[in-house]
Amino acid sequence: MGDHSQREFVVVLRASSSARFVPEEGYELNLTVPDLGDAPVRIRAFTRWLTDERGNQLPRELTVEVRGVAESIDDATARFSTIAHPIASMAGFVANAQVGPLEVHLAYESTPDSEDRAFLEVFIPDERGLVREGRMIEVPLMEAATRALVTLDNDSPRVSRALRHYELALRNWHVGGEWLALAHLWIAAENLTKAVVRDISRSRGVTEEDLAHEYDLVTDDPARPRWKDLLGARVRADVIFAGDGATYKAASGASNGMEHGIWELDRVAAEALKSADKTFEYIRRTIIHLLKLPDDIRDALMKHGPKDVQSRRKVIRGALLGFAQDPAMEGELYPRVEWHSSINSVDRTDRVFKLSEIERMTVRTHPDVGFRLDGIEFRGRLENGETTVQLSDEDVSVDTWSTSSSEALLRSVMPLVNQTMEQGTRLGRSGAVAFKMCGQAAAYFHAIEVLITAGQPVEALLPLRALTMMAGRFEQMTDPSGPGLGVAIATELESLDALGADVDLTSGKREAIMQLADAEGVTVPPLLQDVTSTSIYRSLTAEMGLAAEGSAGLYLSATLHSTASSDGEVTFELTQPPGPFTDMVATAAVIAMLELLRHAAELFGWSGPPGEVDDVLGRARALNESSAAG
Incomplete structure (x- = not known):
């Protein structure tokens, strides 16, 4: 593979972010990093935009990509993550909006002409749903501020730490979180204090001791050696907090009260509520000053206060x-x-x-x-x-x-199913096949419940038909004159044939299944009876007809989603409000599932709550009849 200077890697990191680049923009920075042997590194930052089903462009995660050389993919993810984090912090600072934790999403070797490239991907779910409030990043401001930071000669580590705590303060900037935001802002202020003292000394051509004398501080008394700490406190109050004594007192008190545990948190929160927003302003102004940015950049960065994107x-x-x-x-x-x-x-x-x-x-x-x-x-x-x-x-x-009258009936079924099915089966392999059929029926019912809750009763017709046919098979299994569990085995064989697999393989599998059934004394009918002749299927004729039409892709099901106005304009809605049609489909599902459960209980010898089942069935049948008539 050659030496590490010739091995190139790309590391991509992502973060949820309310600081966003517009779709056609992004930020790119090229620099050399001493820790990488002064090898060039390219950093790109942009927002991932997604086009939804309506054609809308929606902002999603902030992406930071770092390309450079490293010894291995693990070395690249570790080193490049350190390079990427300040870029994310600066994006949040420039927009004055929250940026979440930056995480490695993927990494790979990008060495030209390489035939064996290391690759790594961390599963991070894509953002979905509604878009949070946010603010666009002005690229010229991002360029100016980032360049100033990476070229800062004096106290760069202190300013970088302050930016990091400013980022953490933005993450906690929500109603009720002011005290956490203020805690990070105060740490930022303490990091900046020494840098501000040195900056004043340099700009005025005086020593720190001279500056202390201007504040009437004694610097040569061995009994009072902490004059530098006292100078820092004076400068913090007069310069960083711009002489705003009330804000400084509230912020300092909240910080000390929380750090030393001498105040109750409600008092800390009250003082933070008074001072956090102004402290944001003072810390931001100080960082901008230390970066030595031009006046127009400074004014643009101070134009917006911190964006609370979490409290709406x-x-x-x-x-x-x-x-x-x-x-x-x-x-x-x-x-x-x-x-x-x-x-x-x-x-x-x-x-x-x-x-x-x-x-x-x-x-x-x-x-x-x-x-x-x-x-x-x-x-x-x-x-x-x-x-x-x-x-x-x-x-x-x-x-x-408004709420569908059938929804309470739907929700009452699965507790009865779970309570009954947890008893299991001891009827051998044939019984296990029937038990699996019962479990699949419960899954069909759950799918119907989800679809109806989502306002899609038309789409629930297909699993309803499958559920009803399964209920018909259990009805056949408990027919005193029928083959009992042989119906389950015949259903299994029918499914095996429907797969269309290799004939020899299928034949061998059929023979093995038949031998096991014979060993258990189960008689398997050569043909399954038509499930449409069962009582449960015939009791739901209207629903089964609609389901068969829908499964064939015919026109009628499409009309159930459409409405026409008086002037002939036709509109299509993906979902339907509750009404008689929803009640008809929902109650049919309740009837089919509970009838199946009754037959399964008889087949497996389960005990159960027959009174509850009968009550729910009675109410479901009554509502089913009235909704079908409506």
């Missing part, structure tokens, strides 16, 4: 309407609204991105209790005289769904 909360106001002794849905402790948010559109004007969201709310209340929506608002940290944001119809599209 959506609040819904309304009223519960209707009479019920307990307004909560059956099985729930309280009435509530289940909230689903998605991004409808992204409008961009230059460097400003405005996101429009769709809010879908499912009201979880007693069937006799409705909900009136009065308004939605955003709450969070208010900045620069802002007030609580009230959302209008233009800001957000709201679909208010």
Whole structure:
């Protein structure tokens, strides 16, 4: 492979970040690193943008890529991570917004003409869902600040440590986290103090001792040797905190109170609330000053305060309407609204991105209790005289769904299934095959429940048909005149034939299965009876017809997602609000699953809660009939 100077690696790191580059921009820095033998290193930083299903470009993670030479892939990940972290810290500082922990995502050898390249990838889930608030990174500011940092001659380690603590303060900048943010800001202030003292001494051409005398500090008294510490405190208050005695006192008190445990945390939090935002400003101004940035860069960096991207909360106001002794849905402790948010559109004007969201709310209340929506608002940290944001119809599209009457029935089934199936089976291999069929039926039911909860009862028809056919097989297994567990083995053989595998292999497998069944005294029918003739299948004829039509990809299922206005305009919705159709599909699933469970209990000799099963079945059948008629 040659010596290490000829082995090149790329290491890619990612972090969740509210500091973002616009899609067409990024930042690149080329430099030499003494620890790498002054070999060149290229650093690139950019934001990963994702195009969603609506065609919107959405910002995701901050990516930092480092390319350079190293001895091995592990050496590269260790060294290049150290190089990348200050870039992420500076990105957060420039935007004055949170950047999360930077983690290695992947690494590989990039040596030209290499045929055997080491590769490493760390599984880090991609960001999904809604986009948090954030702020765009101005590349000229990023370039100026980063160049100033890497070329800083005086007290570079102190400024770097202060930047790191500033980054940690931004991570804790949320309502209730002010005291944690202030703790890091105070550490930054202490790191900067010595650098500021030296900077003043250099700029004025005086010694630190001369500066101490200006503050009337005694420097030559052996009984008072701590004059440098006292000088640091004076400079910290007068220069870093700009003579703001109230903020300095509150910040200093909160820091000491927490560090030494002499204050209760509520008092620490109260003092931090008074002083954290101003301390952000003072620390930021000091770092910028020590970087010796031009006035226009300094002014641009001071234009924005720290961005709180974690405290925003959506609040819904309304009223519960209707009479019920307990307004909560059956099985729930309280009435509530289940909230689903998605991004409808992204409008961009230059460097400003405005996101429009769709809010879908499912009201979880007693069937006799409705909900009136009065308004939605955003709450969070208010900045620069802002007030609580009230959302209008233009800001957000709201679909208010009332609770389906069948949802409580759906939720009551799996506890009964789990309670019964946990008894297992001791009926040999044939019994194990039937038990697996029962477990698959429970999985079908769970899929139906998930789809209906997501507002997709049409798509739930396919697993409903599979569940109902499985229930029909269990009905056949418990037929006194039938072959019993032989139905399960015949089903297994039918599935084996359907695979279309090699004939000799299939034949051998069939023979082995038949021998095992014969050893257990199980009679396997040569042909399975038509499952459509079973009672459970015939009781759900309408649902099975719709499911068969949907599985064939015919037109009718598409119409269930479409609506037409009076002027002929047709719209298509992926989801459906609760109503009679949802109730029909949901109750059919309840009926099929519980009928299967009853037959399985008879087959396996399970004990169970028959009273509860009968009660749920009775209510499901009644609702199924009324919803089908509706």
